[in-house]
Amino acid sequence: MKFRRSSEIDEVLSFLTELGDEAQLLAGGTDIMIQLERGEISAQTLLHIERVAGMRGITENGRLTLGALTTHSDLARDPVLCDRYQSVAHAASLIGSWQTQSVGTIGGNVCNASPAADLLPPLLVHNTNVLLASQSRGERELPLADFVVGRRTITREPDELVTGFSLDSSADRTSDIYRKVGRRGAMEVAIVGLAIRLSVDQEGTISDARVAACSVAPVPFRAHSAEQALLGTKADKEHVDAAAALLVEQAEPIDDVRATARYRRMVLPRIFESAVTECRSRATKDLS
Amino acid sequence: MSPVETPTLVNGRSVAINGDGTTTLLSFLRDSLGLMGTKEGCSEGECGACTVLIDSQPVTSCIYPALAAQGRTIETIEGVHEGADLSPVQKALVATGGIQCGFCTPGFVMTLTGLLRKEPNPNADEVAESLAGNLCRCTGYSQIVEAAMSLSEPEEET
Secondary structure (H helix, E strand, O other): OEEEEOOHHHHHHHHHHHHHHHEEOOOOOOOOOHHHHHOOOOOOEEEEEEOOOOOOOOOEEOOOEEEEOEHHHHHHHHHHHHHHHHHHHHHHHHOHHHHHHHHHHHHHHHHHHHOOOHHHHHHHHHOOOEEEEEEEOEEEHHHHHHOEEEEEEEOOOOOEEEEEEOOOOOOOEEEEEEEEEOOOOOOOOEEEEEEEEEEEOOOOOOOEEEEEEEEOOOEEOOOHHHHHHOOOOOOOOOHHHHHHHHHHOOOOOOOOOOOOHHHHHHHHHHHHHHHHHHHHHOOOOOOO | OOOOOOOOOOOOEEEEEOOOOOOEEEHHHHHHOOOOOOOOOOOOOOOOOOEEOOOOOEEEHHHOHHHHHHHOOEEOOHOOOOOOOOOHHHHHHHHHHOOOOOOOOOHHHHHHHHHHHOOOOHHHHHHHHHHOOOOOOOOOOHHHHHHHHOOOOOOOOO
């Protein structure tokens, strides 16, 4: 298999124009190298983009932009993320191990489109847009839900490069949280992953609610009906239970090597309840 | 047009990487350079036996492409000794009984070397977290954490 390395975006785009789907993009390789070895994917050329200039880093200018080559280690320890995008930083810190996090990238995690991708629920609750570039189309932005559309299926065109992600700006009286259920703390693929972002008004009433889950459906998803059930409430038990039931209704879990569908349906509402309580309590902490 | 490439260093020695896209860094180190200290365990980046440092960051070399390491600084277990002496991490592992069969040890040494370089005073939780990707089937980990803690330099009490 051929190996081409590039450190310039323009050069990567012309390689992609030339090679199309004969090329497999490769950043940290933590998923790709295993899938190649297992024969799950094939390509004639590996296009190594790990060190492309200008695609690694976190910038806040209204919305928050995360370069596609930002590593999980970068995300986990970034002060802005740890303060106002806690779900993203925390999810990154739970991916694999230090070895995985030191080379694995956000772009890779999203494009791999695993049903269990830890970063997808947090990105979904921050209304993330995927930033794409190509020679034929120039630059375009797609909502994440229109990018990851199936199990291991994304809508990137063969000549396109994912350059980054654009997240909603942070807001007052708002907090976010990621909860992951696994059998152990390290090298764990989520049995259930859940992200929540809540905003409250001056009275502590929920004015914006966003809920997303992974590992309980072929694609990580936003639970809009559960969100509606939380809106206008103070997260009292009755409304949280109702929202949890709607979340479970939307989930389509399966039995697999990690857990049964039944277990997933049982654990999902439990972590939802505790996560909503914790998240609302953080969002209301500045109310006098 | 082609700029002079930054040399790839393995334990301070400049090397030319060979192989194709699917050649792993582990295979290059063992089969091309004869550096047999880095071990192949799971071959899927789960067990950490193949851990080496690339630019001071621990990486599972069994799933990292050799050619991706072009121009970078790689450290393996063969490079950690200090002259004729074992490295401080190696000595601490010997002293606490953190080695039994020894197969996982090179990976643990490399991860701990990376940790202590980044954070000279880790607490036990930080040590355990840093070792999340290194599996040991013999020791039960306590002695390994103990070894790292014996090297942690507590900050001066004020």
